[in-house]
Amino acid sequence: MVGFIENMESYxxxxxxxxxKAGAITLTEAIAMQVPVVVYRPIPGQEQGNAEYWEGRHALRTAGDAASAKSSVERLISERSDMEAGAFGDASQAIVSEVLNAHASYRASRRTDTMIQGRRIAHEIH
Incomplete structure (x- = not known):
């Protein structure tokens, strides 16, 4: 086991x-480098959401106990050649697309809020 490190890409x-665990930064780094990931017993809430999100995109596997973690690791290592051939696709592009889509949605909702607020003020003035 390794504690906090600053050279994750070396590992x-x-x-x-x-x-x-299903920490967003660790998952993003591993997926971007196309390293197979097994998330072991994600904590309900944010970690569970992270694991479900990436598992739904076939970028990792989740294990609820030691036996399933072991079999997932064995399967991932034996299938490594398939993953190296592109099973993850372009992980970097997928991450950038997700961030841009989320940002665009946020900006659109802010414009709508501003327009609604402007109408309320105009209505109150008249």
């Missing part, structure tokens, strides 16, 4: 697979 560049 990921030589990893066959990682077993980790």
């Amino acid at each position: 990921l560049s030589v990893a066959s697979c990682i077993v980790t």
